[in-house]
Amino acid sequence: MTYPDRDPRPADRPTEALRPVHEQVPHQVREEVVERGDSRVRTVRVVCAVIDVICWLFAIVLAVHIFLVIAGANPANGFAQLIESWSAGVSLGLRDLFTPADDGLRTLLNDGLAAVLWLVLGAVLTNVITRIALPAGERRVWYRRTVR
Secondary structure (H helix, E strand, O other): OOOOOOOOOOOOOOOOOOOOHHHOOOOOOOEEEEOOOOHHHHHHHHHHHHHHHHHHHHHHHHHHHHHHHHHOOOOOOHHHHHHHHHHHHOOOOOOOOOOOOOHHHHHHHHHHHHHHHHHHHHHHHHHHHHHHHOOHHHOOOOOEEEEO
16 A cells, blocks of 8 residues: 655656666655643643533433433433432532423423533633633644745
8 A cells, every 4th residue: 555645756757667766856845743742732722621521421310311311211210310310410500590381391490501601601612711721823733834
């Protein structure tokens, strides 16, 4: 198998026989990956990743609670009780915002809104942290490629 970026043959003559190694002309185009080893950049990225994971975990717990209530899971079950207690802790105080008569619809509206707010909160928080804590050249770039 040949790789186009490593093949020493000219692009316009791909079937041309290769010269021996001592006669080959080095590539004119080199690719270099420049990655900063700045500890501040790494720390900010780790903090943002932790915030994202936590916010997604809270949203998933709320989504599982919505599913269990709508599907009519047994509230005496240990797993259902665990999810109920976790979702009560991360509902952002929105448990009684909407009060329709149907329990499934109430849970969908209240916990669904809380899940969406967790995702928005995580996105806004990580965006603000990266804009404040990172230098301008490091904000949206994980790595930089330069071609010479």
